[in-house]
Amino acid sequence: xxxxxxxxxxxxxxxxxxxxxxxxxxxxxxxxxxxxxxxxxxxxxxxxxxxxxxxxxxxxxxxxxxxxxxxxxxxxxxxxxxxxxxxxxxxxxxxxxxxxxxxxxxxxxxxxxxxxxxxxxxxxxxxxxxxxxxxxxxxxxxxxxxxxxxxxxxxxxxxxxxxxxxxxxxxxxxxxxxxxxxxxxxxxxxxxxxxxxxxxxxxxxxxxxxxxxxxxxxxxxxxxxxxxxxxxxxxxxxxxxxxxxxxxxxxxxxxxxxxxxxxxxxxxxxxxxxxxxxxxxxxxxxxxxxxxxxxxxxxxxxxxxxxxxxxxxxxxxxxxxxxxxxxxxxxxxxxxxxxxx
Amino acid sequence: xxxxxxxxxxxxxxxxxxxxxxxxxxxxxxxxxxxxxxxxxxxxxxxxxxxxxxxxxxxxxxxxxxxxxxxxxxxxxxxxxxxxxxxxxxxxxxxxxxxxxxxxxxxxxxxxxxxxxxxxxxxxxxxxxxxxxxxxxxxxxxxxxxxxxxxxxxxxxxxxxxxxxxxxxxxxxxxxxxxxxxxxxxxxxxxxxxxxxxxxxxxxxxxxxxxxxxxxxxxxxxxxxxxxxxxxxxxxxxxxxxxxxxxxxxxxxxxxxxxxxxxxxxxxxxxxxxxxxxxxxxxxxxxxxxxxxxxxxxxxxxxxxxxxxxxxxxxxxxxxxxxxxxxxxxxxxxxxxxxxxxxxxxxxxxxxxxxxxxxxxxxxxxx
Numbered sequence: 028x029x030x031x032x033x034x035x036x037x038x039x040x041x042x043x044x045x046x047x048x049x050x051x052x053x054x055x056x057x058x059x060x061x062x063x064x065x066x067x068x069x070x071x072x073x074x075x076x077x078x079x080x081x082x083x084x085x086x087x088x089x090x091x092x093x094x095x096x097x098x099x100x101x102x103x104x105x106x107x108x109x110x111x112x113x114x115x116x117x118x119x120x121x122x123x124x125x126x127x128x129x130x131x132x133x134x135x136x137x138x139x140x141x142x143x144x145x146x147x148x149x150x151x152x153x154x155x156x157x158x159x160x161x162x163x164x165x166x167x168x169x170x171x172x173x174x175x176x177x178x179x180x181x182x183x184x185x186x187x188x189x190x191x192x193x194x195x196x197x198x199x200x201x202x203x204x205x206x207x208x209x210x211x212x213x214x215x216x217x218x219x220x221x222x223x224x225x226x227x228x229x230x231x232x233x234x235x236x237x238x239x240x241x242x243x244x245x246x247x248x249x250x251x252x253x254x255x256x257x258x259x260x261x262x263x264x265x266x267x268x269x270x271x272x273x274x275x276x277x278x279x280x281x282x283x284x285x286x287x288x289x290x291x292x293x294x295x296x297x298x299x300x301x302x303x304x305x306x307x308x309x310x311x312x313x314x315x316x317x318x319x320x321x322x323x324x325x326x327x328x329x330x331x332x333x334x335x336x337x338x339x340x341x342x343x344x345x346x347x348x349x350x351x352x353x354x355x356x357x358x359x360x361x362x363x364x365x366x367x368x
Numbered sequence: 369x370x371x372x373x374x375x376x377x378x379x380x381x382x383x384x385x386x387x388x389x390x391x392x393x394x395x396x397x398x399x400x401x402x403x404x405x406x407x408x409x410x411x412x413x414x415x416x417x418x419x420x421x422x423x424x425x426x427x428x429x430x431x432x433x434x435x436x437x438x439x440x441x442x443x444x445x446x447x448x449x450x451x452x453x454x455x456x457x458x459x460x461x462x463x464x465x466x467x468x469x470x471x472x473x474x475x476x477x478x479x480x481x482x483x484x485x486x487x488x489x490x491x492x493x494x495x496x497x498x499x500x501x502x503x504x505x506x507x508x509x510x511x512x513x514x515x516x517x518x519x520x521x522x523x524x525x526x527x528x529x530x531x532x533x534x535x536x537x538x539x540x541x542x543x544x545x546x547x548x549x550x551x552x553x554x555x556x557x558x559x560x561x562x563x564x565x566x567x568x569x570x571x572x573x574x575x576x577x578x579x580x581x582x583x584x585x586x587x588x589x590x591x592x593x594x595x596x597x598x599x600x601x602x603x604x605x606x607x608x609x610x611x612x613x614x615x616x617x618x619x620x621x622x623x624x625x626x627x628x629x630x631x632x633x634x635x636x637x638x639x640x641x642x643x644x645x646x647x648x649x650x651x652x653x654x655x656x657x658x659x660x661x662x663x664x665x666x667x668x669x670x671x672x673x674x675x676x677x678x679x680x681x682x683x684x685x686x687x688x689x690x691x692x693x694x695x696x697x698x699x700x701x702x703x704x705x706x707x708x709x710x711x712x713x714x715x716x717x718x719x720x721x722x723x724x725x726x727x728x729x730x731x732x733x734x735x
Contacts, residue, residue, distance in 0.1 A: 077683040079674070079700070105643060117447040117646040121680035124641050128687040140643050144445070270455030273445040302416055305449045305676045309456050312414040316459040330416075 029057045030164060032137070033098030035090035036061045038083060039106050039119060041227045042276075046182035047102060050157070053174030054164050059098050061090040064234035068093055073333055077125070081303035082332050083228055084118055086235060091126060091133070100135050107142025113275040114144045116306065137163070193257050200292045206255060207240075210247045218249040219351055220292075224283050225299030226276060226307075227254045229331070236299055236331070237340045243297075246348045253283040260286050277306035284314040288324050294351045295325045297344070302332035325351065369469070371488075372396040372436035374424040377587035378511045379612055381539050382504050383440075389500030390489030396436040398427050401590040405430060406703045412460050419672035419702045420450065420584040423591055425457050432466045440488070443472025444480070447646020447677060450584075475615045505617040506551045510542045512611055513555060517562045519607060522600040524572040531566050532597075572603070575721050578659040580609040580652045581670035582678050585701055587612070592670055592701060593710055599668075602718050609633075609655050610648050633658050640684050647677025656688045656696060665721045666695040668714075673702035695721060 032051050034040060040047075040060075051058045061068070064086055072089025080088075094101065103123040108114040123138035139156045142148055148156075154175065161171035191199070191206055198204045202220070210218045221243065229236050230252050243250055261282030265272055272278055280298070287296055298314060300307045311328055318326040327347045329340065373383050375398040387395055399405075401423060409426030428439055441454040454470045461468055471488050474480045486497040518535040525531050538561075545551055577599060585591050586608050599606045613620070614630050621628070633654030640653050656667050669685060671678030682698045689696040697717045699710070 077679060079679050079682070107643070112445045114445070114447060117677050118680065120643055120645045121641065121649070121677075121683075125680055125683045128640060128684045142643070145447075145644060268455065270443075270452060271445065272452060274449075274452075303674050304416075305418070305674065308414045308417040308674070309449055309452050312417070312456050313459060316456075316463060319463075 029055055030100060031057045031059050031098040032100045032102055033059045033061070033091075033094035033134075034102050035087055035094060036063065037087040037090045037232070038122075038228050039104075039115070041231050043182065045185040046178045049181040050161075050174050050178035051102070053177050054161055054170065056164060059094065061093050064089070064232055066234075069234065069333070075130075077129075079303070080118070081301050083226070083232075083235065083301055083304075084122070085333060086232070087122065088126070092130075095130075095133060098134055100137055101133060102137050105138050105140040105142075107140065107146055107148075108144040108275060109141075110144060110275050112144055112271070113273045113278065114142075115275055189255060190257060191251075191255050193259065196251075196257055196260075199251060200290075202249075205249055207250050207252070208244055210244050210249050212247045216247050217355075218247050219294045219348060219355075221248050221250050221348075221351075222253065222283060222287050222293055222296045223250045223299070224253040224280050224296060226280070226301070226304075227252075229299050229301060230254075237335065237337050239297070239299065239340075239344065242341060242344055243348075246345065248348060253279050256283045256286070264289070272306075272310065274306035274310070277310045280307075281310040281314060284326065285317060288314075288318055288321050288326070291323045293324060294355065295327065295347065297347070298326060298328045300328055300330045302330050325354075369437045370394045370396045370435050371438045371440065371471075372398060372428070372431035372434075373440040374398060374427050375401050375588065375590070376584065376612075377589060378515055378539060379508070379587060381511055381543050382508045382612075382616075385507050385543055386485070386500050386504040387440075387488075389503050390485055390492050390497055392488070392490060396431050396434055398431050401427055401430075401588070405590070410703045412464065414456070416674055417456075418449070418674050419591060420582075420588075421453055421457075422703055423584075423588065424453065425460065428457060428461065428468075429464070429466075432461070432468060437467065438469050438471060440471045440473060442475055444474030444476060446476065447644075449676070475612075478618055501616075502548070502619070503551075505613060505619060506548060507542050507545070508611075508613050508616055510545075510551060510555055510558070511539065512613065513558050514538050514542070516607055517558060519596050519600060520605050521562055521566050521568065522597070523574050523603055523605045524568045526567045526569050531562070534562075534565055575604045575666070575718060575725065576664040577604050577606050577666045577668055577718075577721070578609050578655060578664055579606050579668050579670065580648065580655045581668075582672055582675050583610045583612060583648060585670045585672050586610050591672075593705065593707060595668070595670065595714070598711060598714055599718070602715065604718055609659070610651065614651075629658070630654075637688075640688060641680075645677055645680060647675065647681070649677045649681045652678075652681050653684060653688055656685070656694050657692055660692045660694040665725060666697070666717065668717070669696060669698045670701060671698070673700050695724065 034047060048058055068089040071092045072085040075092050076085035076088035105120045105123055106115055107120050123136050126133060127136055137160060139160055141153060141156060157175050158171050161174060199206050212218060223230055256279060261279050264282045264285040265278055272281055284296055287293055300311050315328060371387060371392050371394060384397060405426035406423050408429055409422035413422045413425055442451050443454060444451050454472055458470055473484050482497055486492060486494055489497060514535055518531055521531040545554060579586055579595060596606045620626050630651045633651045636657040637650045637654035641650055652669060659667060685696050685698060
């Protein structure tokens, strides 16, 4: 019987899922991924996680607790960074250590460390580390190398599929194509164009983001998410400022907001923030300051935590889209940046 | 252009030394922050940013009102969001209508640091800058030693308030000292001076508590509500284990025969967190073990609200504490921290430690 390896469906899972999944499947393991976040997992999370962590980290604890008795191994990498200078969140590196120290009854955790910016890692050490992980399950080096190759191909394909290129983006801006699901429209209604900005582990997790994607779809909104944005545009936006935002995952968020504030082609931006997220607190402030200086594209910043009520959030989104529609239709007035906690 | 920098406990004197040495005589030395400062900062800050941001923003606004136009702040790339503060603070200050320029110091890279200091100085070459820098770290050793002795003697002095006044005088002396030889002599004589100047209670039997945590919170008395003084008044000897010398003191860092305390601590913590995760996580975890081995009674861990690396530390502390049988108290601090609740917790912790020590002594006597 093959070993069962569990991957919690939270945080960087949403960034590297195809890579990890393919790798372990090719090695002949049974990969068990925790289900979408549910109320039960949220309750598990809140009772098991340290109370000062951000909401998404708590959810990670919930997913891990869910998997605890169902698997033989847990895969929780200590992910530092995948860029020369920019780093991820320090919590990603500490996750495995915290879990190991808080709960001694967990199954064995596989926790490779990977960090280019501060850990002197590179492509070669990445390969070596992947091999070391593989050697725990099979003695056949050919199998490991093949699994590694297939994993990398899967990851590249996934990224290619996810990220749109500049041409597609400009087509989307001209309302020629859609990059996400088709919005549900009422009669004689034109779809609103909104950029949904936030960490990929927030906007893709329907429970954590209070199902915002579906809500927007029902309100007749055509969205593009920050993870789909072409990287060139983001880098271009961020190099305009003297300070280097060194949080790698925050870059796409701030870059997207700055791009659309400057570009002025869409109707609005919704920024999902997580309470207690370190990078969000600063990047959110920068975004709102720039939006206030150049108030053409309205920016709505929603702060989410484990106590956020769905109804209140829904009202705010509805109010925001209503305002955008009214603004488009008859008279134009300028909306300042809104921040609602 | 008048220059200013954030207030940073007794390191304030070091910053003064280094900027005077590189020819900046137009310094505006920041006032000691008060409750008002942090409220001023919190008013204009993002809501869930960590507390040092609010504190430094408050001090900057106060300094700008006193005429400063150039502000010094940490920069570069790292795990902590501290290095991105300046950009956000700049935007906030611009929106408030202040005209200011930021000079950022990447304190983890010595060469870069030297270059920035040279450019920030007036009419100095690299050699002079290095000399100024060397003064800074040598004098930082002095202030650290004075701090350590102050926290010791304040707990056991027979007449209250003497050692504090004396230390205040010594800090001023440290700023004034000229010449490295005199500095070294001063450092050697410090324990002797304290012994001569301050009468101590002969039969005092003080507890010893190490204080660690996020570096700004530990070193800035306005933010930690002067925890050292509070504990000293309860008759406890304290020691701040974190210091900025971890970055500044290139002399000791390059010395192959000398091991700085944080290096020892990192070695001990390898079992729990083998990789650097920013902040002072590894040092703080290792400190518990290090100070247990030194025979201290407890550790108090301070960190600002929403601090990313220290939340990890805090989550692992219970296990370290259990493994090594060392009491650890974690305290979160922000601008809403109430004095009374804080004092009560400290008193309760000290009471517990006292009882624990008595029981352990009893056990030893019986066996």
